[in-house]
Amino acid sequence: MRFTFRRGIHPADNKNIAKDVPLMDFPTPQTVSIPLSQHIGAPAAAVVAVGDEVKVGTMIGKAASFVSANVFSSVSGKVTDIVTCRTAIGAKATHIVIENDGAYEEDFLEPLLSPDAAEIKSRVAEAGIVGMGGATFPTHVKLSPKTPVDVLIINAAECEPYITCDYRLSLEKTSEIFKGVEYMMTALGVENAYIGIEENKPDAIAKLSALATDRIRVIPLVTKYPQGAEKQLIYAITGRVVPEGALPSDVGAVVDNVHTAFAIYEAVELGKPSFMRAMTVSGKACTRPGNYWVRNGVGYKDIAAYCGETDDAKKVISGGPMMGFAQTDLAPSTGKGTSSLLFLTEEEVSSGDKPISACINCASCASHCPMRLMPMFIERAVEAEDAALAKKYHALSCLECGCCAYVCPARRPLVTAMRRAKKLIKEKGV
Numbered sequence: 001m002r003f004t005f006r007r008g009i010h011p012a013d014n015k016n017i018a019k020d021v022p023l024m025d026f027p028t029p030q031t032v033s034i035p036l037s038q039h040i041g042a043p044a045a046a047v048v049a050v051g052d053e054v055k056v057g058t059m060i061g062k063a064a065s066f067v068s069a070n071v072f073s074s075v076s077g078k079v080t081d082i083v084t085c086r087t088a089i090g091a092k093a094t095h096i097v098i099e100n101d102g103a104y105e106e107d108f109l110e111p112l113l114s115p116d117a118a119e120i121k122s123r124v125a126e127a128g129i130v131g132m133g134g135a136t137f138p139t140h141v142k143l144s145p146k147t148p149v150d151v152l153i154i155n156a157a158e159c160e161p162y163i164t165c166d167y168r169l170s171l172e173k174t175s176e177i178f179k180g181v182e183y184m185m186t187a188l189g190v191e192n193a194y195i196g197i198e199e200n201k202p203d204a205i206a207k208l209s210a211l212a213t214d215r216i217r218v219i220p221l222v223t224k225y226p227q228g229a230e231k232q233l234i235y236a237i238t239g240r241v242v243p244e245g246a247l248p249s250d251v252g253a254v255v256d257n258v259h260t261a262f263a264i265y266e267a268v269e270l271g272k273p274s275f276m277r278a279m280t281v282s283g284k285a286c287t288r289p290g291n292y293w294v295r296n297g298v299g300y301k302d303i304a305a306y307c308g309e310t311d312d313a314k315k316v317i318s319g320g321p322m323m324g325f326a327q328t329d330l331a332p333s334t335g336k337g338t339s340s341l342l343f344l345t346e347e348e349v350s351s352g353d354k355p356i357s358a359c360i361n362c363a364s365c366a367s368h369c370p371m372r373l374m375p376m377f378i379e380r381a382v383e384a385e386d387a388a389l390a391k392k393y394h395a396l397s398c399l400e401c402g403c404c405a406y407v408c409p410a411r412r413p414l415v416t417a418m419r420r421a422k423k424l425i426k427e428k429g430v
C-alpha cells in the first residue's frame with residue numbers, strides 16, 4: 001500500500017542543491033535583531049530594556065496569552081535597542097536588538113529527569129517551542145487538545161521544493177527525534193505515533209526505520225506536494241478526513257513537525273529553550289548553499305553575504321517556493337519558523353515574464369486542488385465581491401498551497417484570490 005492523498009502536484013524538488021551538505025553552524029553576526037512575534041497568536045511582551053545584559057537562553061519576551069510563546073536571546077551580550085520593524089511575513093513586530101559579545105555564555109533551564117505529562121507540557125511552554133515546519137503554532141497548545149486523541153503524527157515529509165533541513169535533521173539527529181516523540185506521546189497520553197516522510201529521502205527513511213518500534217512507526221509517503229499539509233498527512237496515514245472548520249484533534253490526531261520533536265528533546269533533556277534552528281539556504285543564485293544551525297535574529301542580509309547571493313538573484317523567498325514569502329528587501333531576520341531562505345535566478349522563478357490572461361475554463365486548478373475546491377469559481381466570486389458565494393464554494397477550506405496557481409495555464413493569481421475570499425467572508429460576516 002502506498003500512502004498519499006488525492007490530487008496535488010509534482011513540482012521539481014530541486015533538493016539536490018543543498019541536500020548533501022551536513023548541518024553546520026552559521027557564523028552569528030555582531031548584532032542580532034530578534035522578533036517578539038515569531039509565532040501564531042499574541043506577540044510576546046518585552047521583558048528586557050536597553051542596556052540589559054543577557055545570555056544565550058535569557059528570556060527577552062514573555063508569552064502574552066495562552067496562544068503565544070516565550071522568546072529568548074540567541075547570543076550573550078547587551079540589549080542596544082528595541083525597535084519596530086518588518087518581519088519576513090510582512091507584519092510589523094517589536095524586535096530586540098542585541099550586541100553579540102561572542103562569549104555565548106548560557107542561561108538554560110534545568111534539565112528534567114523522567115518528566116510526566118504535565119511537566120513536559122509546562123516545559124514546552126516555558127521553552128517557547130512552536131511548530132517549526134513554518135506554521136509556528138505554539139506547541140504547548142497542540143499538546144493540550146480539547147478532545148481526546150489517539151495518534152501523534154510527526155511530519156517529516158518536507159514536501160516543499162529546495163528545503164532539506166528536516167531531511168538533514170532526520171539523518172543527523174535520529175535518536176534525539178525519537179526521544180522527542182516519546183515525550184510528546186507522554187504529554188498527549190497516546191500509544192501510537194507515525195513519522196511520515198516522503199519516499200524521495202530513502203537514506204533518512206532507513207535511519208529512522210532502524211529506530212522504529214511498534215509504538216513509533218515510520219511511514220514512507222508518496223512524493224507529492226502538499227504531502228506535508230496537516231489534513232493531507234492525516235488522510236495519507238490514517239485515512240481520517242478532517243471536516244471543514246474542524247481541528248485534527250477532532251478526528252483524534254495531533255500533527256507536529258520533526259524539528260519540533262527535536263526541540264522538545266532539547267528542552268526536556270538539555271534545558272535548552274528555543275532560540276536557534278536548522279535552516280536551508282538554497283537556490284542557484286547563491287554560491288554557498290547548505291543547511292545551517294542559525295540563531296534567531298540573524299539578518300537576511302548577513303545570510304545573503306555569507307552564502308554569496310549573486311547578481312543573478314531574481315527573487316528571494318523566505319520559506320519554500322510554494323508557500324513562502326517573497327522578500328522585497330533583506331531587512332527581516334530569522335525566527336523559529338524560518339525553515340529556509342532561497343535565492344532564485346530568473347530561470348528558477350516559474351512565472352517568468354508570461355502575462356496573466358483570461359481564464360479558459362480548463363478546470364486544471366480544480367483537478368489538482370488537494371481540498372477539492374473550484375478555485376476558478378472562487379476567484380470569480382471574489383471579483384464580484386460576493387462573499388456568500390465564495391463561502392458556498394468553501395473558500396475557507398483553502399490551504400493556500402498554491403497547486404492551483406502552479407498549474408493554471410492563464411497564470412491567474414489564484415492564491416491571492418483565495419486570501420481575498422477569506423478576508424471578504426470575514427469582513428462581511430457571512
Ligand code: SF4
Binds near residue numbers: 368401402415
Ligand atoms: S484553492 Fe487553495 S487548497 Fe486548492 S489548490 Fe488552490 S491554494 Fe491549494
Ligand code: SF4
Binds near residue numbers: 366
Ligand atoms: S486553471 Fe486557470 S485557466 Fe484553467 S480553469 Fe483554473 S483559473 Fe481558469
